[in-house]
Amino acid sequence: MRFGIREIIFVLALLAMPVAAYIFVFEPRNAQIAEARHEILLKQEKLAQLEAATRSMTDLGKEIDKLSEAISIFEQKLPAEREVEVILKQVWELAAKQGLTPKSIRTDKPIINASYAELPIRMVIIGDFDGFYSFLLDLEKLRRITRMPEMKITKVRDSEGQMQASVVLSIFFEAPAQPGGAGTNGSNRL
Secondary structure (H helix, E strand, O other): OOOOOOHHHHHHHHHHHHHHHHHHHHHHHHHHHHHHHHHHHHHHHHHHHHHHHHHHOHHHHHHHHHHHHHHHHHHHHOOOOOHHHHHHHHHHHHHHHOOEEEEEEEEOEEEEEOOEEEEEEEEEEEEHHHHHHHHHHHOOOOOOOOOEEEEEEEEOOOOOEEEEEEEEEEEEEEEEOOOOOOOOOEEEEO
């Protein structure tokens, strides 16, 4: 058998076929398979994390019941809107009990949220600091939810140990059922 140029080209073409198949077919396919295996591994890890989270929440119903009880306890501390006057009277009496003189008490417009409302009360109180401190402690002991977002204390001139406190006291209460309910008339002076 004689090998000529034609036969050599034919043999080279036969040898080039597997090399070309490896470069253009098998190598890209192997890369796709490796990428798919990596994605499968990531998804299996994510699935394991979800299974661990599901196991830790075995009794979601009990957790919801506990949170519902906590919400109901806070709602019990919210007075009805008609009880706000009683709370204002309590605050006035607490100040008087500590020897403080309430110079002015003014309610601002209530801030109404989904299931509660907040009534800011601006107060100016004059007296000694020890009495004011005792007033704050008594205020903290009230059964109702209150907060004091603003407080400014200044010394009264020509009076040793006397101070004037300008505070904003926020009282929380149940939101009125109707948007135009009582107590939303803006600033009131007592």
